[in-house]
Amino acid sequence: MVREFTDEPVSPESLDRILRNAVRGPSAGFSQGQAFLVLTGDDLKRFWAVADAAAAPSVTAAPLVIVPMSAKRVYLDRYAQPDKGWTDRAESRWPVPFWHIDTGMAALLILLTVVDEGLAALYFGIVPEAVGPFRAAFGIPDDHEPIGAIAIGHSAEAAPRDLRARRRPGNEVIHYGRWLSGHAPANARF
Numbered sequence: 001m002v003r004e005f006t007d008e009p010v011s012p013e014s015l016d017r018i019l020r021n022a023v024r025g026p027s028a029g030f031s032q033g034q035a036f037l038v039l040t041g042d043d044l045k046r047f048w049a050v051a052d053a054a055a056a057p058s059v060t061a062a063p064l065v066i067v068p069m070s071a072k073r074v075y076l077d078r079y080a081q082p083d084k085g086w087t088d089r090a091e092s093r094w095p096v097p098f099w100h101i102d103t104g105m106a107a108l109l110i111l112l113t114v115v116d117e118g119l120a121a122l123y124f125g126i127v128p129e130a131v132g133p134f135r136a137a138f139g140i141p142d143d144h145e146p147i148g149a150i151a152i153g154h155s156a157e158a159a160p161r162d163l164r165a166r167r168r169p170g171n172e173v174i175h176y177g178r179w180l181s182g183h184a185p186a187n188a189r190f
Helices: 012-022 042-051 072-079 098-116 128-138
Strands: 034-039 064-070 120-124 149-153
Touching (some): 012 034, 012 098, 034 042, 064 098, 098 149
Antiparallel strands (some): 064 149, 120 149
16 A cells, blocks of 8 residues: 555556456455446546545555445345345344455555555545445445545555564454464464
8 A cells, every 4th residue: 555646557458457356356256246437537627525524645546446345235235135035134144244355455455556566555444434425426326436546556565664563563453263362273374
């Protein structure tokens, strides 16, 4: 993640690859309940005006923002079809909201493709009080929930930040066989 971008445009070829990969992520029941709003040019000015007025100018210089959105309705409709065996569309059947999880995976595919394209990105949230104005400004249907936004462009940071010292050690987050805090096999490589 970077927080300083140049205003150099993202090539159409890179954008096409980013979006092609985004729509190929896993999807519960192959529901495909994601949508992506792609913003460039004057649309970016409107986006920054409603979505995050406090964003640093170095972030708003990014020439591209993609807003991934999840659609719960698409999942509930898909799982009410005969091949899935549910007919009531009950949200309580879902152990976790896969509509958000699948959209998060699509966002990760965007981020990974950005890196493969030699570009830089910053994933950030749209604060709750900005969601309504964002919906109004861009005609977002009520059944599509923005799960954040991704600023994409060319990095203007002088050097990559070294966050290794802040990364939690693997033995605090990886557990083999059962939950044993701070105990990992001697041959674990992380």
